[in-house]
Structure formats: structure tokens, C-alpha cells
Amino acid sequence: MRIQECPHCHVSVLLRADGTCPSCGANANGPADVPTTETIVTVYETDRMPDLCCRCAQPTQRRVAVRAKRQLDGESPVLSWLLLLVNWIAALLRMGGESRMQVRMPLCDACHGGPKLKPRDIRFEDFSLKFVVHREFRARLEQLRSRGVSG
Ligand SMILES: [Zn+2]
Ligand SMILES: [Zn+2]
Numbered sequence: 001m002r003i004q005e006c007p008h009c010h011v012s013v014l015l016r017a018d019g020t021c022p023s024c025g026a027n028a029n030g031p032a033d034v035p036t037t038e039t040i041v042t043v044y045e046t047d048r049m050p051d052l053c054c055r056c057a058q059p060t061q062r063r064v065a066v067r068a069k070r071q072l073d074g075e076s077p078v079l080s081w082l083l084l085l086v087n088w089i090a091a092l093l094r095m096g097g098e099s100r101m102q103v104r105m106p107l108c109d110a111c112h113g114g115p116k117l118k119p120r121d122i123r124f125e126d127f128s129l130k131f132v133v134h135r136e137f138r139a140r141l142e143q144l145r146s147r148g149v150s151g
Helices: 077-092 135-150
Strands: 003-005 012-014 038-044 063-069 100-106 121-123 128-134
Touching: 038 100, 038 135, 100 128, 128 135
Parallel strands: none
Antiparallel strands: 003 012, 038 128, 063 100, 121 128
């Protein structure tokens, strides 16, 4: 029994005894219908990106802006107004309570013509987005991060 990344939905899961993923139901040990070079990575708004296409890992200087906005749909008008006020105060105090964020993902010319880059998950708690990316891109991004920490 071990936790592994499901090749289909990229969620880290404890596979069922028959090898199926409890998250998406696909058989994680069977032939994957997605390229095995794909993985998932959490990207922070403050990240410095490697000059590597996030989809195919080819060198590129090109960036594509991915914006996310906090959804207030479905809330009652009063609650929305309160949230807006809280956000506004937080923004004033520069506590990171803004309801928008943007990351600039490297995407080469060839991949730019493909399907739109869409985050799998958006977290305003720590201003992060989750993307399905090339394994090499994730490795380089994590390399850049660890370098940043050590100075
Ligand atoms: Zn899965
Ligand atoms: Zn590319």
C-alpha cells in the first residue's frame, strides 16, 4: 500500500486493492490515456518561472497570463457586500485579501495553439493555482524555488 499520483486525475491517492483510483475511478495500473510526462504542480503568484514551456518542456521566453477571480456568485447580497468590504479592508492593509490573482505561465508558440491553459484548482487562501504540467517543468520550478530559499 502506497500513495501515488494517479496518472489520470493527478491526485495523490491510496489506490484500491484492484488498482483503481478512489478519486476518478480509473485503473491507475492500466494503460494511461494521458501522457506519462504529465504531472500536477502548485504555482504561487510570487513564483519565478523557468524559461521552459509548462506543457512540452521546450525552452521558451513566451508567457501566458492566467487570471483568477474569487467567485461571489450564489452568496446573498448582504454577504457579498460584507465580503467585498472585508476584501477592501484587507487590500488596504495589504494582507493579501484581494479577490484577484494572476500567474504568468511559460507556454511555447506550438503549445499556444493548443487547448487553453486552465488551472485545475484555485486557492485564494495562499494565492496558488494548480496546473497539469510537464514533469520537467515542475522539476525546474522546484529547483528555482529551492535556490531562492538558499539565497
Ligand atoms: Zn484518478
Ligand atoms: Zn510547449
